Amino acid sequence: MGKRLAEIAQWVQGTLRGDPERCIRGVAGIEDAGEEDITFLAAPRYLSQLATSRAAAVIVPPGVSVDRDAIEVSNPYLAFARLLELFYPPEPLRPQISERAYVAPSARLGQGIVCYPFVYIDEGAEIGDGVVLYPGVFIGRGVKIGPRTVLYPNVSVYPGVRIGADVIIHSGAVIGADGFGFTRDEQGEHYRIPQVGTVQIEDRVEIGANVCIDRATLKSTIIRRGTKIDNLVHIAHNVEVGAHSLLLAQVGIAGSVRVGEGVTLAGQVGVLDHVTIGDQAVIIAQSGVAKDVPPRAVLTGSPAIDHRHWRRVQSCIPRLPDLVARLRHLEQRIAALEKGEERP
Amino acid sequence: MGKRLAEIAQWVQGTLRGDPERCIRGVAGIEDAGEEDITFLAAPRYLSQLATSRAAAVIVPPGVSVDRDAIEVSNPYLAFARLLELFYPPEPLRPQISERAYVAPSARLGQGIVCYPFVYIDEGAEIGDGVVLYPGVFIGRGVKIGPRTVLYPNVSVYPGVRIGADVIIHSGAVIGADGFGFTRDEQGEHYRIPQVGTVQIEDRVEIGANVCIDRATLKSTIIRRGTKIDNLVHIAHNVEVGAHSLLLAQVGIAGSVRVGEGVTLAGQVGVLDHVTIGDQAVIIAQSGVAKDVPPRAVLTGSPAIDHRHWRRVQSCIPRLPDLVARLRHLEQRIAALEKGEERP
C-alpha cells in the first residue's frame, strides 16, 4: 500500500520538486532507507550523508537542493512525524467493555470506550468517550478521565484524581499515591499527615512508564496542558508543573515546587522543595536546583549555577591538582624572595 | 457535618481560647481557608499571613496570641494531621474476598480482609486480619502479612517475604525481587548467584510507589519498624535500614549497606555497597556516600563530606576561574620580582 509522492506532499503541506507519480512504500532514516522509501534531512549539514542513501525521495528544509525527488517543508522534523502517522497508522481498537473487567455499578462510561480484561473501575468514576484502558489498569473511586485518553497496562489511578482529554499514560505509572508528609508524634515517631488533596492532569499531557505523581496534602498537584513527562520521574505532593514543559527521565521534584511554562528539566535533575522555576528555564542533566530560577535561565551543576559560568568553572576543575602545585611553587619562590630581601 | 470548636480542641488535646460553640466545617492552609475553616500556624513567623486569612479559627503553638478563636497545642503540625483525620476520614471498605480474586487453597486468610478483584494469593500465604489488597496485587508463595497492612494496586510481593502490621505499600512497589548478584563462569560470562534469602518489612513501615526492595542472597533484607520510604527508591540485597528512618524519593542503596536508626537520606542520594551509616545521620539531596558515616553526621556532596565544610568549599567553586586568573597574575608578578632581584 504505497503512496504517491503528490499525495505525500499534500499530507505534509510541502512543495513537491520531482515526480508526483513516484510510489513510496515506507519511511526510514537516511542510512537505512531503501529504494522505495522516503527519508528526511533535518538540517543542511546532513547533506553529505544523502549522497550514499538509496532513498527514493527526501523531505528537505527550505532552499536545499538535492540530487533526487524532494518535498520542501518549513519543518522537516514535523513532516517526518506526520509521515510516520501516514505510513504506520496505529491498529484500530474495537470499542468494547470486556466482561473480564470489573466496572462498579455507579461508574459512568462514555461512548466508544475500550476496556480490556482485568481493568478495575471503582464507584463513581467517570470515563470519557473513546478512552482506552489496557489490562491491569486501576481506576479509583470518583476518578474522572477525559475523552480519548489512553492508559497503558498496569497504570494505577488513585481515588479522586482528575485526568483531562487526549492524555497518554504509560505502563506502571502511579497517579495520586499519598504525598510523603510526616510530622513527629508525642513519642518522637513519624506520624502520617493525611494527604486529602488530589492530582489534576490537564489535556494533552503525556506521562512515561513508572512515573509517580503524588496527591496533594490539601488541594491539587497539577500538571498543566501539553506537558510531557519521561519515564521514572517523581513529582511530589503540591507541585505545579506549567504548560508545555518537558521533564526528562528520572527527574525528581520535591514538594510544593512551582515549575513554569515551557521549562525543560533534563535527565536526573533534582529540584528541592518550595523552589520556583521560571518560564522557559532549562536545567541541564543531573543538576540540582536548590533555589528559585529566573525565567529563561540555563543552569547546570549541583547546586546549579548559570550554564556558561559553569562551563568556565568546569574547565578549571580537572586542573586543580596542577593549580595546587603551582600555588605551592609560588609559595617557595616568594619565601626565597622574602629571604633575599631580608638579607641586605 | 461540622464540628464544634470544643470538640476539636479535645480531639487535638489542645487548650481552647475562644468560642467553644463555633462550628468548623473544614481544614485549610492559611491562604485558602474560608470563613468556616480552621487553619494552623506552624510557627510564629507565619503570623503576618494570618492577618489576611479568612479562617474562623487557628491552631497555634504555645504562647502565640492571635486575633481570632484559637486552640493552643504543643505541636501544631501534629494537631493539623489529626484534624485531617477528623474531617477527612477514609472511605470505609467493606470486608470481602472478591470472587474474581485468586486465592490458593492452602492460603490462610484472617478476619475482615478486603481482597479486590484480580488479586493473586499463592499457596501457603498468610494474610492477617483487616489487610487490604487492591486489584493487581500479587502475593507469592508463603508470604506473611501482618494485620491492617494495606497493599495498593499492582504491588508485587515475591515468595517468602514477611511484612508486619500496619504497613502501607503504594502501587507498583516490588518487594523481594532477586538481588543483583553475579559472578563469572568458566567462559567469563555473568553467572547468577541464586538469591535464596528474603525481605522482612517490620511494623508501621510505609513504602512509596514503584519502590524496589530486593531479597537477600542468604538471609534477609530488613526494613525496621516505623521507617518511611518515598517513591522510586531502590534498596539492594542484604541491606538493613534501621527504625524510624526517612528515605526520600529516588534514593539508591547498594548491597549490604547498614543504615542506622532515625537516619534521613534526602532525594536521589546514592550509597555504595557495604557502607554503614550511623544513627541520626542526615545525607543531603543528590549526595553520594562512599564510606562509613558516623552517627549524627550531616553530609553533602558526591563524594559526601561534612555539610558545613561542603558549604565553604561550595562557595569557592564558582570562583575557580577567578582564582586561576589571580594565580596566573601572581606568577607574572613574582617572575618580575625575581628578575628585578637578579638585576643588581
Added chain:
Amino acid sequence: MGKRLAEIAQWVQGTLRGDPERCIRGVAGIEDAGEEDITFLAAPRYLSQLATSRAAAVIVPPGVSVDRDAIEVSNPYLAFARLLELFYPPEPLRPQISERAYVAPSARLGQGIVCYPFVYIDEGAEIGDGVVLYPGVFIGRGVKIGPRTVLYPNVSVYPGVRIGADVIIHSGAVIGADGFGFTRDEQGEHYRIPQVGTVQIEDRVEIGANVCIDRATLKSTIIRRGTKIDNLVHIAHNVEVGAHSLLLAQVGIAGSVRVGEGVTLAGQVGVLDHVTIGDQAVIIAQSGVAKDVPPRAVLTGSPAIDHRHWRRVQSCIPRLPDLVARLRHLEQRIAALEKGEERP
C-alpha cells in the same frame, strides 16, 4: 536432605580435602554457618574469620590450607552460586494455562508454559516452550518470547517487542513504551513523533524490577546477549547495549546511545544522548557521561573524567577554602615585596 561432601565436591568440580562422607545440610556465610553447613572463602584475606566459624566445611581458592574439611576450586564464588542451586532448587511450577488468563485466539503458545491468572496475551503473540508468565503480565500484539523466559508479576510488554530465550524480567518492568520524541508544531507546541520501531531483548538478558526500556523511533532498541540490568534503570529509544554488560540500579541512558560489550555502568550513572561507550569501559556511580568513552576507560564525575585523575582532583576539592586563603596570603606578601622593591 543433606548431601555428602564427596557429592558436593563433584557438583562444583572441586578437589576434596577431607571426609567424603561428611553430611552437609546447608550453605551459609562464614559468620552465620552452623555445624552442618558449608561456607566459602572468597579470598585468602577472609581466613581469620574462618577461625571462629562453626562451618563443617569450606570452599577455598587454590593453595589455601584451612583447619577443617575443604573443597578447593578455581573460583569459590562460582562454586558458591552452584551450591545454592544444589541446596535451594526453585519450586517446580506446574505447566498450565489458567482459565483466568486471557489468551487471544491467534496467539501461539509452545509446550510446558506456565500462564497464571490475570495474564493477558494479545493477538499474534508467540510464546516459546517453558515460558513462565506470572499474574498481571501483559503481552502485546505480535510479541515474541523465546523458550524458558520468565516474566514476573505485572510486567508490561508492548506490541511487537521481541524477547529471546532464558530471559528474566522482574516485576513492574515496562518493555517497549513509546520513546520520548517530540518536535514543535506550527503553534510551537510539542508534537509527538510516532515511535514505530520496537525493542529487541537477546538471550540470557536479565532485567530488574520497574526498569523501563523504550521502543525505537524506527528500528530497534537492542539489549544484547547476557547483559544484566538492575532495578529502576531507564533506557531510551534507539539505544543499543552490547553483550555481557552490567547496568546497575537507577542508571539512565538517553536516546541513541551505544554501549559496548562488557561495559559496567554503576548506580545512578547518566549517559547523554548519542554518546558511544567503548567495550569494557567502567563508569563509576553517579557519574555523568557527556561524550564518547574509549574502550577500557574508567571514568568518574559529572562530567566524567579519567578515574585516576578524578581521584587527584577530588583530593583537592575539600582543600579549596584553604587554597583560597593561601592565595590571598601570597597576594599580600607579593604586594609587600613589590612595595619594598619600589622603595629604594
